Amino acid sequence: MVRPDELHSNSSPVSSTGRRNSLVTRLRLCRPFDTAEAHELDVVLSRHRWSLTSYHRNAIIAFRGDRYERLLVLLRGAARSEMNSYHGKRYAPAEHAAPCLLAPAFLFATENSLPVSIISTSDSQLLRLPRAAVLELCHIRPEFLESLMSDISDRLAALAEKLRLSRLATIRERVADYLLHLSELRGTRTMELPHTRQELAEIMGVTRPALSRVFGELADKGVIVYDRGDVQIIDLDSLLELVPE
Amino acid sequence: MVRPDELHSNSSPVSSTGRRNSLVTRLRLCRPFDTAEAHELDVVLSRHRWSLTSYHRNAIIAFRGDRYERLLVLLRGAARSEMNSYHGKRYAPAEHAAPCLLAPAFLFATENSLPVSIISTSDSQLLRLPRAAVLELCHIRPEFLESLMSDISDRLAALAEKLRLSRLATIRERVADYLLHLSELRGTRTMELPHTRQELAEIMGVTRPALSRVFGELADKGVIVYDRGDVQIIDLDSLLELVPE
Numbered sequence: 323m324v325r326p327d328e329l330h331s332n333s334s335p336v337s338s339t340g341r342r343n344s345l346v347t348r349l350r351l352c353r354p355f356d357t358a359e360a361h362e363l364d365v366v367l368s369r370h371r372w373s374l375t376s377y378h379r380n381a382i383i384a385f386r387g388d389r390y391e392r393l394l395v396l397l398r399g400a401a402r403s404e405m406n407s408y409h410g411k412r413y414a415p416a417e418h419a420a421p422c423l424l425a426p427a428f429l430f431a432t433e434n435s436l437p438v439s440i441i442s443t444s445d446s447q448l449l450r451l452p453r454a455a456v457l458e459l460c461h462i463r464p465e466f467l468e469s470l471m472s473d474i475s476d477r478l479a480a481l482a483e484k485l486r487l488s489r490l491a492t493i494r495e496r497v498a499d500y501l502l503h504l505s506e507l508r509g510t511r512t513m514e515l516p517h518t519r520q521e522l523a524e525i526m527g528v529t530r531p532a533l534s535r536v537f538g539e540l541a542d543k544g545v546i547v548y549d550r551g552d553v554q555i556i557d558l559d560s561l562l563e564l565v566p567e
Numbered sequence: 568m569v570r571p572d573e574l575h576s577n578s579s580p581v582s583s584t585g586r587r588n589s590l591v592t593r594l595r596l597c598r599p600f601d602t603a604e605a606h607e608l609d610v611v612l613s614r615h616r617w618s619l620t621s622y623h624r625n626a627i628i629a630f631r632g633d634r635y636e637r638l639l640v641l642l643r644g645a646a647r648s649e650m651n652s653y654h655g656k657r658y659a660p661a662e663h664a665a666p667c668l669l670a671p672a673f674l675f676a677t678e679n680s681l682p683v684s685i686i687s688t689s690d691s692q693l694l695r696l697p698r699a700a701v702l703e704l705c706h707i708r709p710e711f712l713e714s715l716m717s718d719i720s721d722r723l724a725a726l727a728e729k730l731r732l733s734r735l736a737t738i739r740e741r742v743a744d745y746l747l748h749l750s751e752l753r754g755t756r757t758m759e760l761p762h763t764r765q766e767l768a769e770i771m772g773v774t775r776p777a778l779s780r781v782f783g784e785l786a787d788k789g790v791i792v793y794d795r796g797d798v799q800i801i802d803l804d805s806l807l808e809l810v811p812e
Contacts, residue, residue: 386751386752387751387752387754405731407744407810407811407812408744408747408748408807408810409807409810409812411812413734414730414731427719427720427723427724428720428724429720430713430716430717430719430720431717431720431721431723431724432717432720432721432761433721433724433752433761435752435753437724437727437728437731437748437752457709457712457713460705460709460712461706461709461712464702464705464706467702467705467706467712468675468702471675471716471719472675472676472677474672474675474716474719474720474723475672475673475674475675475676475677475719476676476677476678477723478672478676478719478722478723478726479672479673479676479678479682481723481726481727481730482682482726483682484730485659485726485729485730485733486650486659486682488730488733489658499652499653502653503653503682506631506632507631507632507678507680507682508680509632516677516678562653562654565652565653565654566652567652567654567656
């Protein structure tokens with residue numbers, strides 16, 4: 323483990339405007355901060371005790387069991403979160419690419435201990451923003467509140483979908499069920515997928531190449547047509563046959 | 568299916584104060600509405616087009632695929648939500664007892680189609696409250712915002728725990744892993760469980776009697792001591808042995 327470098331931290335209410343400026347610019351690239359005006363972010367940052375830390379590859383950003391009291395915003399680089407079994411075996415890893423929030427729901431959970439460890443997978447930079455600053459932004463900027471709520475809700479929906487698909491044994495079954503489910507919810511057979519290929523792979527608990535292989539197979543057989551994020555179901559019956567009782 | 572009775576609905580901004588009063592009283596029994604003052608709820612209800620519907624047992628409150636555009640608040644009675652496989656098989660049912668919010672995260676999700684059907688399991692009463700009214704309450708009452716966020720976050724945490732435990736085959740393994748995980752997060756072997764027995768059974772995907780049997784077994788062997796919601800781990804090694812690699 324490499325010791326992180328604490329680049330900046332706002333330890334007093336009066337802090338340099340220059341370094342806040344560059345932080346605000348970077349922060350506005352990240353949902354839900356993109357909904358706020360620069361001057362609003364600047365005011366909130368000037369009032370709260372945030373910190374900005376840089377990590378090398380393989381450094382541990384947060385430990386499982388840590389109290390989650392400040393919002394973790396990955397501003398640069400990439401990270402991985404993972405769970406461990408009681409015998410130290412790692413499973414259910416998830417990848418995170420900057421800019422993004424890390425496990426934001428735990429900031430508000432009653433049981434706010436982090437259930438995963440988060441490891442830096444490249445040189446990265448992390449902002450820790452107090453809960454009170456997040457709530458203040460929700461108050462002064464309703465769009466920020468809506469965007470944060472929608473981010474947390476989307477994560478919950480993805481988790482529910484993952485749980486739904488986890489009862490199915492093969493990747494083919496999972497892809498078929500996912501497409502049928504989405505098609506039913508949308509009421510159409512021509513769909514833009516609401517997830518990137520990487521997110522889809524995580525929801526289905528498979529690797530990206532394995533997922534692409536199944537999409538390729540289904541296309542070769544004429545069951546679906548797909549082009550990047552757009553999928554059309556051609557042969558509904560064949561897709562239904564792939565899903566077990 | 569029984570046709571529901573639309574009891575009241577606020578179809579004009581001016582609506583009877585009397586029926587709003589009794590609605591406000593009932594609503595304040597339900598998290599997160601318990602954080603707001605009666606007059607605040609009354610003002611918000613007077614401004615928005617809500618509806619109050621009563622259902623008989625076995626009536627369908629909401630269909631899978633419905634757009635979720637108004638918050639569903641179960642004010643009286645009980646309901647069950649369930650998913651269906653592509654061949655109509657039901658699974659992963661969850662029970663909801665009034666007063667409670669039904670699937671609140673979907674109100675803010677980008678993909679806001681309901682992934683479950685919700686069925687009334689007794690005579691029940693449901694309030695449908697527009698998204699704008701919920702956002703207005705968040706704005707005028709920061710405690711409402713925090714409580715709603717924490718409710719949604721707790722649901723996400725429970726789902727993450729359910730997914731974590733779903734990789735384990737037996738109830739005994741799940742109970743052991745759950746207790747070890749909680750003990751590690753809390754940093755103590757004496758714990759108040761953050762879930763009711765019914766919630767725990769749902770998180771572990773088992774029935775309540777089956778769950779109680781395993782708790783009883785572990786107590787008989789001297790592995791744990793428990794009294795209602797309080798659990799103490801006595802024999803850590805035996806608990807660890809129950810969890811597979």
